[in-house]
Amino acid sequence: MIFGKMIPLHITNYTYTTCLGAGRQANWDALRAGVSGLKPCDFFQITDLTTWIGEVAGLDLILPQHVQDFDCRNNRLAWLALQQDDFFTAATTAVARYGAPRVGVFIGTSTSGIHQTELAYFENHGSLPEWYNYRTTHNVSSVAAFVQQALGTSGPMMAISTACSSSAKVFAAAQRAINAGLCDAAIVGGVDSLCLTTLYGFHSLQLVSPDKCKPFDRQRSGISIGEAGGFALLEKSDSAGLYLLGYGESGDAYHMSSPHPEGEGAQLAMAAALHKAGLEAGAIDYINLHGTGTQANDNAEAKAVQKLFGSTTPASSTKGWTGHTLGAAGIVEACIGLDAITHDYLPQNLHLQEPDEDMSIALLKNPRAQPVTRVLSNSFGFGGSNCSLILGSL
């Protein structure tokens, strides 16, 4: 049984597309330059929300004929992300090597293509317009079905939707499926796109910041919503490279839209990830924090991290660059963690000027060049859904 330590799973390719740009290089260049991708909200001619957003450029693309049924903002973003870093080729090569039924697809999303339904309702909510296709656009599973068809896989396919932990949890589900023999390789990822539901929804909860988000800062005032897509190819192999070393999942059992104030669920997730990886806390070189910029999240997460890691493990939230990309946050931040290992470089906690007094964790106000072997990445979501991943080079 492997409910103790897991067998490391090789990450043979990865890619991410955010408001910073399409693909790893564009994102990393912006991270190195310290330039945020956030801008004042001008999405869909919104004039009554004072907030900042992370919008991906280039979504006016046209999907290929055979997947055109899936056309919507979210799947265009998925398509754009699939084209970067030779990911599409790597994935289709894996499909050819293992056989289509032996490759699984596990994609995280929070709202999938809901914007398409918003557009349909705007046009006519008496009777929805002819062009509107619920299954291939808005349904939670649409993005996973789209990836399955675009890449030609026929193994297990599911969309995991646990709010902001969605695309971290895909790594756990894929690892289990591979280990159980349901597939030999998996395409995991996450895609979430801007929509009115999340912009006005988070606004109603008074969680959106009127300013660029400032995670962990004393003056922080909420989240900036972003959109993003990212993917990773997971295979069983023992050659040198980047690996998923551990994952930990937990529930807060506390509240639907606020984290446990002491971060008890977050601690459980991080501790479980360390356990799966067979590592002590001291083996982690860098923590990519969930760090949304809300009072409640950052307080709870700082307490949880402090409890497990003390106040020396360098940590930062990268949402000041990308915004909170919700269901895509897990994959985006896993990819940033992998890039940190690749480049031996820790990105700073952008927009952090002065942390809260009682936050005694090693928040990075400035970037740091140092050897990086193992990274822990946190993703916590509504409904108290927590997931921590440990990534490393072997």
Added chain:
Amino acid sequence: MLTCYLNAIGLAAPGLPDWQRSRAVLQGSAPYVPVALAKYKPELLPPNERRRATELVRMAFRVCEDLMASSTIPMADCASVFASSGGDYPIIDQICRSLCEPERLVSPTQFHNSVHNSAAGYWSIATGSRQPSTSLSAYDDSFVAGLLEAMCLCEQEQLPTLLTVYDIQPPYPLGDKRHIPVEFGVALLLTPQPGAQNLARLQLHPNAHEDASAAQPALEQLRLANPAARSLPLLELIARGKAGKVIFTSASQPPVQLQVEPC
């Protein structure tokens, strides 16, 4: 191959009000009469949450609480998988309507109820379970996708695992584009090892060819009417206390065969 033990079942659909009272219909010894379900008040939810619980959350709780009644396994120890093809269709409809108004007022409760893991969140609050929980969709194949993830969680993490699969009818106008004519919910409690009480041993094998249909024509119609009702051939087999296999084939998932052995 994955192996799990089925500890308890919860069920709710028109004419199938709970597991115990549905067994005769599933065995074929009583006719299927699709009587509408009475409104359900989740017992485990604190009053505040109960007030906010939507029709979808009530359906999930209904089958989970039905299952609990016949199990001695503490729910706080259980991992969970909540599978629903589209989640809370009525809430999505309400939010999209609100966004069409000039003020675009989305209520905070509506918004947190709109997440696909809302039922899982309420369940974790109600039972105090901090174990892993996955909420997922694979459209019409959500039952088999949920079963795969639940059996993986159960066997691989060695945790008792609750699988809940449910869908309710989408309201107009969404219902024009997503047709689910009848509500259906099912909950299965799986354990990694045989316990004091087992309904059956379940073994999942990849590869199979033909989809299993429900044995009874009236139930076959129901099976096709709601993604969660794809569980019916399995439920019939369990109700009859018979060994056999259930085959799930679909467009989006690899075909799998579930070997059922009463124990």
